[in-house]
Amino acid sequence: MASLKELKDRIGSVKSTQKITKAKQMVAAAKLRKAQAAAEAARPYAERLAAVMGSIATKVSGDSAPKLLRGTGSDQRHLLVVVNTDKGLCGGLNSNIVKEAKAQARKLIGEGKDVTFYLVGKKGRAPLKREFADKIGEGFDTSTVRNIGFEEAEKIEADLVARFENGEFDIAHLIYPVFKSALAQDPVTQQLLPVPTPETAEASEAVVEYEPDEEAILTELLPRYVKTQIFGALLEREASEQGASMTAMDNATRNAGELIDKLTIQYNRSRQAAITTELIEIIAGAEAL
Numbered sequence: 001m002a003s004l005k006e007l008k009d010r011i012g013s014v015k016s017t018q019k020i021t022k023a024k025q026m027v028a029a030a031k032l033r034k035a036q037a038a039a040e041a042a043r044p045y046a047e048r049l050a051a052v053m054g055s056i057a058t059k060v061s062g063d064s065a066p067k068l069l070r071g072t073g074s075d076q077r078h079l080l081v082v083v084n085t086d087k088g089l090c091g092g093l094n095s096n097i098v099k100e101a102k103a104q105a106r107k108l109i110g111e112g113k114d115v116t117f118y119l120v121g122k123k124g125r126a127p128l129k130r131e132f133a134d135k136i137g138e139g140f141d142t143s144t145v146r147n148i149g150f151e152e153a154e155k156i157e158a159d160l161v162a163r164f165e166n167g168e169f170d171i172a173h174l175i176y177p178v179f180k181s182a183l184a185q186d187p188v189t190q191q192l193l194p195v196p197t198p199e200t201a202e203a204s205e206a207v208v209e210y211e212p213d214e215e216a217i218l219t220e221l222l223p224r225y226v227k228t229q230i231f232g233a234l235l236e237r238e239a240s241e242q243g244a245s246m247t248a249m250d251n252a253t254r255n256a257g258e259l260i261d262k263l264t265i266q267y268n269r270s271r272q273a274a275i276t277t278e279l280i281e282i283i284a285g286a287e288a289l
Contacts, residue, residue, distance in 0.1 A: 004274065007267040011260060018256035024089065025249035032182065032242040039179050039239040042232045053225050057197045059214045066215065068161070068222040071194035072170045077114045079137075079169040080104060081160065081192060083176035083233050084124030085241045086143040091248035093177060093185055093240055094123040100187035101175050105132060116169065120156065121237070148238055153231035160230075161223060164193050176233035177240040182247050185240035192229060195222050 002010075057069060082101045084094050101124065105115045117132060119125050119139035129136050140156050142148060160172060172193040177185040190196075 002266075002270075004267065004270055007263060007270060011263045011267065014256050014260050014263065018253055018260065021249045021252040021256060025246055025253060028242045028246035028249060032239065032246055035235070035239040035242045036179060039232070039235040042228075042235050046228050046232050049221075049225055049228055053195070053218070053221050054197050056214050056217055056221070060218065064215055066219050066222055067165065068193065068195050068226070069197070069218060072164075072167065074170045075113070077116070077169045077171070078108050079116050079118055079160075079163075079172040079193075081118045081120065081156075081172055081174045081230075082124050082128070083174070083237050084119065084121035085237060086121050086123060087241070087245075088123060089248060090241050090244040091251075093244040095127070096185075097175065097177055097187045098124050098127045100189060101128060102131065104173060104175065104189055105135070118160070118172075120234075142234075148234045150227070150231050153227050153234060156230050157223060157227040160193065161226065169193075174229060174233055176236055179236050179239035179243060182243035185244055190229075192226060195225055 057065070060069070063070070080101055082097065084097055088094070101117070105117075108115050115132075116135050116137045117128055117139075118137055119128070120142060122141065122143055125136065125139075140152070140159065142152060145152055163169060164172065171191065173189050174192040175187060175189045177187050179185055
């Protein structure tokens with residue numbers, strides 16, 4: 001049985017931990033509002049850009065289409081761009097993203113495809129490396145970036161497009177969390193390269209003349225679309241991280257409070273037992289005299 005000093009020290013330790021988790025919860029809650037607003041503000045632009053791109057893409061086909069749209073003509077080599085966080089203490093967010101990435105990798109490998117991982121963020125590297133050590137390629141480190149912005153999305157897009165143009169892979173899939181609420185951040189997988197034509201895009205019956213032509217417009221529009229998708233994924237990651245962190249720290253704070261209550265009861269009982277034992281010894285000694 002633990003001594004009174006050990007129980008008192010443990011109560012003090014848990015209280016210190018509770019102060020830390022409470023502070024982190026408040027910090028995450030403060031950051032969540034800004035991150036959520038940024039993620040939600042980026043969604044309409046990405047959807048509208050996809051619609052415009054799809055409308056123009058219906059007017060080009062075959063070899064006249066840019067390579068980012070028509071692809072390499074093969075679907076054997078797949079690149080999984082996994083967007084994880086750089087910090088922990090955010091519940092099961094990273095494990096869910098890794099689980100989605102592993103499921104996609106197993107599915108593709110089962111179909112006889114070659115799979116390589118491109119990791120954005122450092123938290124997903126260790127769990128993926130344990131199972132797919134020989135399939136972890138180069139990635140993009142965001143741990144040194146204080147505020148994720150469009151500049152990081154441009155660097156990632158430039159790297160991925162260069163690899164695609166060099167024939168290092170045929171299809172790239174983007175795996176990232178979508179922020180729904182502080183309690184729900186669901187990982188999703190979408191094709192990034194070659195750029196998929198939206199299924200809702202329909203060829204317009206109106207006669208429209210483009211200046212310059214459709215191919216030239218798509219050549220400029222497609223890289224911007226890829227940047228926008230990556231930027232949106234980074235914003236969703238930031239909002240998901242803050243929401244998951246706030247929820248996890250709130251749970252940790254409440255659990256610490258419950259543990260403090262249990263330890264306090266145990267401490268009081270042990271103290272009462274010690275006092276009772278001392279009284280019995282004093283009374284017994286007095287009667288012996």
